[in-house]
Amino acid sequence: MAHHGALMSAKTRWNPQFWVRRPEPTARNPQVGAACSDVPRMQILMSSLRKGAQGLIAVAIATTMLVAGAVPALASEFGEPVDYDLVFPVDGYNDFRDTFWDARSHGLHSSQDIFAKKMVPVVAAADGRIRLVNWSRSADLNPARCCSIVIDHDDGWQSTYIHLNNDTPGTDDGEGWGIADGIAPGVAVSAGQLIGWVGDSGTSESKTPHLHFELRNRSGILMNSFSALVAAGGNGQGGLDDPLFDNRRTLAQGLHGYDVRRLQQVLDTIGYEVGGIDGDFGPATKAAVVAFQKNNRLEPDGAVGRGTKNALKSALDNGGGGPAPGATTSRQTVRKGDRGDSVRELQQELSTEGFDPGGVDGIFGTRTEAAVVDFQANRSLAVDGIVGPRTWGALRPL
């Protein structure tokens, strides 16, 4: 297996605050597929458990050595950049940039395109066993669908190699073959072993030859291998893309992923309560998005598309100092039991005025009510604990 050289953070374009090491098995990322409902994934896991314990120890040692001082391992999410020890799969001059979050016709690209000339050797990224050749498990290698390979790694991860050569060398005739001799389903391979050659097969016929490389973790989740490929010696350019701002997918409730985590991180940074930075777009994240949209005069639909992303970017670039210039908060009438940005603003103002609302958390509870009552009595307002126009006006005149 290859060893990492310099730390990759110097090469990243945005600062991945939640950089995580290669994850250990957890309840959410099980090594044994007991929680997996889909059969193919279960089969992947079962077939990869032969050297499970050995692999785990190796992983533990590798991560300890490689990521000293890293943040604690978190549950892994779709698109998460990983430190994964691999052999660079293209054995020759190559060129790539982070294409994980690229919008493609079928959706997100979710993998890396490594450009190289036709017939440059492609090698196994890790020790493992060939799972599929040309999407076939059978020994006939399904030549009509030349040429691709899937390898189940001994540690339970999986790599996929697409657009391998299908031409007679020197031509674009589609009559060639891009799979090395002896590479067939079930065959064991070692990291660095020749498995095929770069080409332009499949959906890449009319495009520049390249290797489309996918990396899945033990749960079958597609991970962003960009930095792992750079660390393995690949000629990666430009650093990691920002999973939120360089990504054209619209984020909405129900989605999971590293882009969601990045959204939550940004919202949190600019002062919105997202209910935990966990990569799951749940109701609390949606509420934060809606609050942000209201404060920025956007359609408060709770979905994060281009407009909301642009506004988030501005808010972040403005130092996260609350709403963008010109935006107003609603200053709605609020009372005990309410929550949201108006409550947060109220609590901020009460604090500024020297009344303790029990924290600025956007939740109008007993202590906030008591602070309002004190404030109203202090300013000779009607003492009802309800913050309407008069109380707002006393707190902060418009």
Ligand SMILES: [Zn+2]
């Ligand atoms: Zn690709």
